[in-house]
Amino acid sequence: MTELSTQPTVRRTTAQGAVSTVLAFDVVVTRVERISANFQRITFGGSCLSDFGVQGSTLDLRIKVMIPASHGNRADMASLMDSEGTGWYQRWLAMDADERGAMRTYTVRGARCGGEAPEVDVDFVMHFDAEGNGGPASQWAAAAAPGDRVWLIGPNVQAATCATAGSYGGIEWRPGMAQNVLLAGDETAVPAISAILESLPADIKGHALLEVPDAEDFQDIATGSGVEITWLARGVRPQGELLDAAVRQAVRLPGWVSLSSPFSVALGADSPAGLALAAAASARTAAGPEPEEIDVDKTILWETPQLLDQGAVGNSLNPDRPPGALPFYAWIAGEAAMVRGLRRYLVRDVGIDRKQVAFMGYWRQGRAETS
Template sequence: MSPAAVPGHVIRAFDAAVQGVRDLTPHFRRITFGGPALETFGVPGPTADLRIKLLLPTPGHPLDRLGTPGGELGGGWYQEWLRREQPGRGFIRSYTVRALRTVPGGRELDVDFVIHPVAAGHGAPASEWAGAATPGARVVIIGPEVNAITASTLRSETGIRWDPQGARRVLLAGDETAVPAISSILEDLPADISGHAFLEVPDTSDVGTVTTASAVCITWLARKPAGASRGELLNESVRAALDLTGRPDSVQPDPGLYAWVAAEAGTVKCLRRQLVNQAGLDPKRSEFRAYWSLGKAGSGANGTPLNPPPSPSSELGHTIGSF
């Protein structure tokens, strides 16, 4: 869903501050946010792949307020924000909620940032902000107001796209930008769910630990030191898991399988082609999300082209998730 389409009665702006910063691996940094406003942030039940937007300040400049003093947003809030001038406008980037918990005095929200070296001449304000973040830094979190969610509210309107529709077998596949979402999903799966989860990360040092009560087989795929190109290991692993290798024609579709795929746009396109055209998966019973695009700043289809474009081997700071 594009930012302009987010329903204003469900999505609001929450003032928050950094409570803690922790490096998980060389490429993953966890930032914990808190504040009184987060008391009503969230959704009923598990957060799954809940996406939020962070309004981040331009270094050295305070953010202009977004919405009403209480954080309510109108239907055209994104266009209104675009019309603002820098430096007060700041930057909006999309991320996945890694964890949301109640603590003494309120609630805390964890967001895992992917930190990459940035190619010369290319700005990455979100990655740079995360790399320099310290406790007390102020941000605005744009996400669901739990008290505004009713029985008629669509999950997609809150920022959740995970919808297995009763499937007992799942296929989860994503690059490093999808690791937080896949990890969150796995942690809430029940024991009677089976399948595969493939998580591609830059290096073996980025391999993490995910616990799940389910029977899903979790496989970490490290591009280094294997020397693999981006998306290569994901494609190979999905083909092998579904027995597609060497079978150009469609195989018998599995109506009980639900696929959730999120990664760089080119990787997602390739995986979608395999899963829909070859494996016979119903695209209406699966989720394919371009979390970012090589050569663009920002999130997925909402990214803006970089000028000059990066080389295919460049590692760019990018964001996690998008509405």
């Protein structure tokens, strides 16, 4: 039987009495399940996880999984964190690479932290090259067994419900009032899209497009929403090719707003936005601004309505259309070059306001996460 008596989380309070939004969780693997051809679900347990969580559904909540070094060494993440839950990354980075292991970003696929035996599920994509080499996270997940221990860096549920807390900031899904949505992602985004779909109410409609390596990776997703789910099996095709085509089919030019797209109802061909888009499309010009070029080899592609609001990235937004009041919202994640291509298509060719779309490069072909 797996030993679940992990270290309790260090409950942190800042000098001002606020609760730290981020905690380090010392967890143990309780179950390992190959849920499809290329996905390994790892369930983490430990009494410390009773402090883990957010208010409401976890949606696309991201956490850090601290992968032990190849000889099994684990950095003690709790001791690296200051009272505000910050500073740990620089201290961890300053450690000897052989001692600290690797840090990777994953989505919480499920969290059951309210009861006697709190647990968190993470679905790892098993990606290996022809020689069988993968990154540290996929290698670790492939060999994981009950009893193995790692640290997770994630949200403090006390902070989520505490008036003095800041925001953990690990959730990007913010559709505002939109009732027509597009979710598009490759296999790394399947856990996030699945969790989002499970949370959506019946009056939300649209498309979820998921590209996975193999038809044996299609999964059952229970959604009460009206979102139509389409699985795409890549097979031997290049990464992202099918997804790119499927998004272009769902959000079509010319005259995107007046065709049979599910989004046509949302904007309406006679709405100001609809007319502008249709006019631009019929004039065969770019319907929107050219988004700034992003070199995905040098930088992370991460452009969300929240970041635009904070002025963190350059933008050319329409100030008359505040976020949250828009009828359509898109959430796109996966390999960065694929996401970049869809960003250009949706923003420039279709003319969708960047405040309506979250574009997230979850990984980069040929590059490790921290490189």
